[in-house]
């Protein structure tokens with residue numbers, strides 16, 4: 258069983274990025290489990306004085322979650338042409354650890370116009386030594402309400418695309 262952790266960069270209850278990841282989890286092939294990380298909003302602001310023995314419990318949980326996972330999928334909004342602080346903060350807790358080193362990672366996108374954030378996130382994660390899978394999946398949910406998102410995410414063509422994306426990413430994970 259391939260275990261994948263999915264991280265949404267948005268804390269909004271009606272987040273399009275979180276909805277995309279939940280749909281990916283629901284459409285994963287039988288040999289793959291996608292679990293959503295839910296601790297982003299509880300992480301303290303990164304402080305390198307609080308590493309090692311002083312690592313806060315929620316940061317330790319994140320590090321452990323990423324360490325145990327076979328791969329990571331990130332879906333993240335763009336704020337002011339950048340990566341939202343909460344997402345960057347989570348990544349900062351992983352910088353000086355081994356958790357990210359060589360860990361297969363894939364970006365998926367819920368907004369067709371988040372081009373600055375995509376580029377920044379790729380650069381950050383590559384710098385952290387994640388093994389970036391170059392293919393991505395984009396399902397445009399920008400501005401959609403929950404009922405509209407539901408219709409898009411249950412569309413058979415989109416379900417096939419999501420399943421195909423996870424299958425391809427798990428192939429990449431197995432090849433690492």
Ligand SMILES: Cc1cc2nc3c(=O)[nH]c(=O)nc-3n(C[C@H](O)[C@H](O)[C@H](O)COP(=O)(O)O)c2cc1C
Nearest residue numbers: 267269272273274275334335336337338370371399
């Ligand atoms: C503070 C803030 C800044 C934003 N800045 C941008 C931006 O620079 N470029 C962009 O394409 N969208 C921007 N947006 C729109 C969000 O990226 C968009 O609403 C996205 O769908 C939010 O993701 P979510 O539904 O998962 O919360 C911004 C939204 C907020 C709240």
